[in-house]
Amino acid sequence: MSVILSYQWGSATPEFRSDAPNIIFFGILVAAIIYFATRFTRGGPFLRQRFCTACGRGIPFDALICPYCGFRFSS
Known part of the structure; x- marks a missing residue:
């Protein structure tokens, strides 16, 4: 250009x-x-991640269940 x-x-x-x-x-x-x-x-502010306390993998910030190990988080 x-x-x-x-x-x-x-x-x-x-x-x-x-x-x-x-x-x-x-x-x-x-x-x-x-x-x-x-x-x-x-990432920025909208693509924040947190980590599963059971398996330690990165998961979406608003996940209620870990997509990898199935651990259910308390709300």
Whole structure:
């Protein structure tokens, strides 16, 4: 996308704009920020997990019964 935006499409022969390196760098920077933001904030507040006290596996936060061992949690 950054490469497409860095061309001068209106000229007789399409060529890079003078600020093309800045546009490409900005695109790479935005992609890196999005990558690291999603990598280190996995789950978020809506995908919280807790662990079964019987088998120790991760289960959904609102589970009443462990899907792995069948242990029933008190509400």
